[in-house]
Amino acid sequence: MNGEKRSPAALIVGIILLVYALLLKRHEAAAIPGALMELMNYLKAGKTVDTQVGVGIWAGTIISLFGIWNLVQPAMKSKFDMVVRAPMAGAGMMIILAYLCRFYFEPLFKLWGKAAEPALGFNFATIFGLNYILLGVLLGLIWVNTIGVPKWMQSGVKTARLAMKMGVISLGAMYSITELRYLGAMSFTMITIFVMGTAILVLWLSQMMKIARPLAGVLSAGMAVCGVSAAVAAAPVVKARGIDMAYSIGMLLLVGVVGLFTFPPIARIVGMNELQFGAWAGTGILNSAQVAAAALIFDPNTIETLKVAEIFNITRILFLPFIVIILAIWFAKGEEEAEAGTKVNLGRIIVDKFPIFVLGFLIMFALSSTGVFTPKDHVLHGKHFYSFKIDEKKELRTRDLKKVQAFIESGAVTDPKIKAALEKLVADRQITSVEQTDLVLKAQDFTKDKDLKKVFKDADKKVQAKPKTLEVMREYMMWFFAFGLIGLGMQITWQTIRQAGGKAATIGVIAGITKAVLSFFVVWLFIKGTI
Amino acid sequence: MFKRILIATHGTEGAKKAESYAIGLAREFGAEIHGLYVIHKDLGSLVGIEWLHNSHVRMEFYRHAESEFNRRAEEVLEAFRELATGIEVTPAIRVGDPVEVIADEARNKGADLIIIGGSSNGRSEEYKAKVSLKKLSKIAPCPVLIANNTSMISAREVVWSLARQIKN
Numbered sequence: 001m002n003g004e005k006r007s008p009a010a011l012i013v014g015i016i017l018l019v020y021a022l023l024l025k026r027h028e029a030a031a032i033p034g035a036l037m038e039l040m041n042y043l044k045a046g047k048t049v050d051t052q053v054g055v056g057i058w059a060g061t062i063i064s065l066f067g068i069w070n071l072v073q074p075a076m077k078s079k080f081d082m083v084v085r086a087p088m089a090g091a092g093m094m095i096i097l098a099y100l101c102r103f104y105f106e107p108l109f110k111l112w113g114k115a116a117e118p119a120l121g122f123n124f125a126t127i128f129g130l131n132y133i134l135l136g137v138l139l140g141l142i143w144v145n146t147i148g149v150p151k152w153m154q155s156g157v158k159t160a161r162l163a164m165k166m167g168v169i170s171l172g173a174m175y176s177i178t179e180l181r182y183l184g185a186m187s188f189t190m191i192t193i194f195v196m197g198t199a200i201l202v203l204w205l206s207q208m209m210k211i212a213r214p215l216a217g218v219l220s221a222g223m224a225v226c227g228v229s230a231a232v233a234a235a236p237v238v239k240a241r242g243i244d245m246a247y248s249i250g251m252l253l254l255v256g257v258v259g260l261f262t263f264p265p266i267a268r269i270v271g272m273n274e275l276q277f278g279a280w281a282g283t284g285i286l287n288s289a290q291v292a293a294a295a296l297i298f299d300p301n302t303i304e305t306l307k308v309a310e311i312f313n314i315t316r317i318l319f320l321p322f323i324v325i326i327l328a329i330w331f332a333k334g335e336e337e338a339e340a341g342t343k344v345n346l347g348r349i350i351v352d353k354f355p356i357f358v359l360g361f362l363i364m365f366a367l368s369s370t371g372v373f374t375p376k377d378h379v380l381h382g383k384h385f386y387s388f389k390i391d392e393k394k395e396l397r398t399r400d401l402k403k404v405q406a407f408i409e410s411g412a413v414t415d416p417k418i419k420a421a422l423e424k425l426v427a428d429r430q431i432t433s434v435e436q437t438d439l440v441l442k443a444q445d446f447t448k449d450k451d452l453k454k455v456f457k458d459a460d461k462k463v464q465a466k467p468k469t470l471e472v473m474r475e476y477m478m479w480f481f482a483f484g485l486i487g488l489g490m491q492i493t494w495q496t497i498r499q500a501g502g503k504a505a506t507i508g509v510i511a512g513i514t515k516a517v518l519s520f521f522v523v524w525l526f527i528k529g530t531i
Numbered sequence: 532m533f534k535r536i537l538i539a540t541h542g543t544e545g546a547k548k549a550e551s552y553a554i555g556l557a558r559e560f561g562a563e564i565h566g567l568y569v570i571h572k573d574l575g576s577l578v579g580i581e582w583l584h585n586s587h588v589r590m591e592f593y594r595h596a597e598s599e600f601n602r603r604a605e606e607v608l609e610a611f612r613e614l615a616t617g618i619e620v621t622p623a624i625r626v627g628d629p630v631e632v633i634a635d636e637a638r639n640k641g642a643d644l645i646i647i648g649g650s651s652n653g654r655s656e657e658y659k660a661k662v663s664l665k666k667l668s669k670i671a672p673c674p675v676l677i678a679n680n681t682s683m684i685s686a687r688e689v690v691w692s693l694a695r696q697i698k699n
Contacts, residue, residue: 161582229581233588236595242574242603245596246658249577256580289582317583352591355583484582491579498659499577 006074009152011067013092014060020099021056024049048103051475055095063092082155090149090156091483097139098482102132109135129264133296136482137260140489149490160487164289165357167480170473171310172364173373174303176380180365183311187282190522191315194283198515199224199323203330205507215244217327219504222252223511225320226313227287233324233353238331250499251508256287257492259516264298266520274304276523281305282312283519286512289488296481303474306481314358321353374467381434387465388432394462395429400455412446431463533557537565537642539633541657542607545648549678553646554615563619565640566611567633568604570626571658629662634670645671649679 066088075081113125124130143149149157175183199220206216217238222231228249235245263285267277281294295309325346367373378385396404405426413419421439424432431437437460444453500508538553540546557564578592601624608622625632637645647662668675674693 164582226583227580228578229583232578232581232584232592236591240595240599242596242599243656243658245599246574246577253580287580289580353584353588356585357583488580488582491576493573493576493579495573495660496577496579501659 006071007089007152008067008071009089010063010070010092013089013096014062014064014067016060017056017092017096018060018064021053021060024056025053052099052103055479056099059092059095063088087156087159090153091159092156093153094156094160094483094486097486098132098136098479101136101139101486102482105135105139106130106132127265127268129268129297131297131300132482133293133300133485134264136486137293137297137489140486141492144490144492145494157487157490160484160490163480163484163487164292165360167292167477167484168310168314169357169360169364170477170480171303171307172361173368173470173473174307174477175311175365175368177369179307180311183308184315186279186527187312187315190279190283190519191312191319194515194519195224195316195319195323197224197518198511199326201514202507202511205510209503209507211503211507212241212244213331214238214240215248215504217331218244218248219251219507219511221320221323221327222248223255223286223508223515225323226316227252227256227290229288229317230320230323233320234327237324237328237349244504246496246499247502247504248508250497250501251504252286253492254497254500255508255512256285256290257497259285259512260290260294260297263294263516267298270524272523274299274302275308275529276527278305278308279312279527280519280523282309282316283523284516288313288317289485292481293485293488296485300478303477314361317355317358320355321350324353325349368470373469373473375465378465378467379434381437384464385467385470386434386437386463388430388434388463390428390430390432394431396425396455396459396462400458401426401429403452403455407443407447407452413443414446415442418443418446425459431459437463533560533562533644535565535640535642536562536644536646537567537633537637537640538611538646539567539569539629540607540611540648541568542603542610543648543657545678547648549646549648549676550611550614552676552678554618556644556646557615557618562644563621564615565636565642566608566620566622567636568608568622568624569629569632570600570604570624571629571660572627573660574600574658629660630667630670633667634672638672643673644676645673646676646678649677 066085070085070088075085109125109130113123113130117123128134202220202223203216206213206219211219218231218235218240221234222228224230231245231248231252234240240248263281264277267280272280277298278295281291281298285291285294291309291313292306295306299305328349371378374380374385375387377387377389379387404422407413408419408422408426413422418439421436422443424436425440431440440456440459444456447453533556536553536557538549540550553564556562574596577596578589581589604624605622608624612620612622623636625636627635633645633647636642645667647667664675664677676693
């Protein structure tokens with residue numbers, strides 16, 4: 001703990017952030033054209049200057065102020081000091097790392113990937129998906145396993161948990177009711193089958209290999225539900241021995257990490273879409289943090305994959321209390337002679353093990369569906385928001401409209417609905433409803449003319465809207481996730497993974513591979529189309 | 532020659548060897564034994580990647596884990612005490628980096644010999660951790676005896692070879 005000593009760490013980190021942001025701001029005003037801006041241009045990160053300056057100034061100011069406080073008066077053991085003041089330095093450092101990954105490493109790898117393409121025959125940056133999320137996880141992972149996390153950062157790294165929760169809660173605002181219903185039903189079916197299937201498989205294997213019941217219990221919860229988190233919830237209930245916990249957590253972490261790094265490239269090679277990958281990762285990857293990471297590694301630019309994966313993830317998390325109950329009953333049965341007096345308190349388990357942030361997620365979703373985050377005329381449809389308010393800016397150019405008119409007259413469109421939609425487009429000069437936008441997009445199938453296809457796409461794009469509040473929330477959400485995942489990368493230690501051993505390892509590998517492969521085929525065969 | 536022997540044990544195969552050495556030597560010299568079980572500090576970060584529970588669930592896990600680790604430690608030390616009949620054994624359980632704790636404990640208790648087990652080749656039922664013998668030999672306040680996996684030689688032989696080493 002960096003508790004008792006006066007630590008300058010937070011102040012230093014805060015000032016670094018501030019200075020960087022202010023430097024960028026001055027460059028932006030073109031006061032001093034310099035090396036930093038040239039680097040930005042070289043990396044094609046010029047567009048992100050606004051965000052960089054904004055986040056830098058805010059975070060830098062707050063962290064510096066706390067830094068001064070920490071320097072004048074050492075952080076004590078009070079709750080506020082432990083939760084707010086002590087983590088400042090580490091949290092600031094992680095923001096700096098997020099900056100590095102997002103604005104420097106990712107563009108750098110993009111350039112290198114392109115540069116190496118002729119020599120390698122493929123772009124390694126795209127195939128491996130070397131985006132800032134993956135680079136962040138890797139950076140954290142390499143950092144902790146080589147130089148280790150210094151003392152002044154340790155309590156800051158733990159705030160990653162909070163950031164992950166904040167990320168998932170804000171994600172709640174990004175769903176429409178139709179999406180949630182569709183994804184919810186799909187995930188409920190898949191997760192039920194896979195959670196139950198894996199739990200039974202692990203328990204059966206444990207019996208075959210004659211593994212002690214506590215170890216079998218922890219392993220089955222971890223393999224079936226959500227990895228280390230499930231193991232943590234189940235261990236006290238099945239009275240796991242110390243070594244059982246080390247064995248199974250090491251195993252879960254190992255299988256999870258392998259999944260995290262293999263799922264995205266495999267999906268990219270076979271050409272999965274967002275929905276398919278989200279469903280696969282959400283079912284097949286063990287640890288819930290790694291699900292979010294895999295989804296963002298697969299697709300960091302839109303949040304579609306993340307949305308699918310997190311619904312699966314949350315469904316899985318909701319299963320956790322029930323699996324713990326089943327394990328508790330199963331375990332109590334075997335231990336009857338030991339302590340006949342202790343009965344399983346079902347109600348308490350459900351209340352205790354229910355992850356509260358899921359409520360936050362649901363509240364955000366509820367708020368969002370009442371429309372508080374979006375202007376009144378915005379409607380969410382598919383991936384995008386639309387606004388159909390009549391506006392000159394949304395109108396198509398006259399020569400494009402003439403093309404559409406000619407297309408209608410050519411009689412190529414056989415579907416009367418689409419024809420009507422196109423006629424209305426010509427009359428109004430813009431799209432005016434959700435149904436119409438779908439029909440206009442469908443009209444692309446009736447022509448091979450690339451220009452005409454583009455006209456239809458443009459017509460759709462012009463009525464798309466970007467609600468400001470949600471855009472800002474999305475930006476912050478990505479920061480939460482980037483921050484959280486760097487921190488969680490820093491918790492994947494070889495020291496823990498190497499505990500994996502004994503029969504637990506065999507069972508873990510069998511169950512992990514079975515789950516990953518089966519869920520791949522289920523997704524591949526049964527989940528088609530997009531959200 | 533030896534008055535206080537510190538033995539660090541985990542109850543594993545390698546440690547069992549160390550235990551026999553300690554008992555043999557203690558009998559030979561009429562020394563007392565400090566039995567030390569170190570709970571590795573990294574066990575605290577076992578649940579690192581876990582993020583979704585509230586602090587209540589985490590605390591429950593930590594409490595459970597703590598009591599389990601302590602129970603195991605007590606078992607190991609108790610078994611050792613039973614083995615060392617007629618020798619005065621003071622048990623101690625401490626949490627930390629094994630090397631640092633062993634050296635520290637030896638210093639505090641005024642031990643004049645540290646005995647630890649060598650790496651065991653077989654599967655161990657314990658938390659796996661690298662113990663840097665180099666570091667231990669550097670910071671230990673007294674000689675360190677490493678009980679390896681080769682066949683037992685008589686305690687006297689060991690002591691003589693040790694004594695020769697110390698002289699040089």
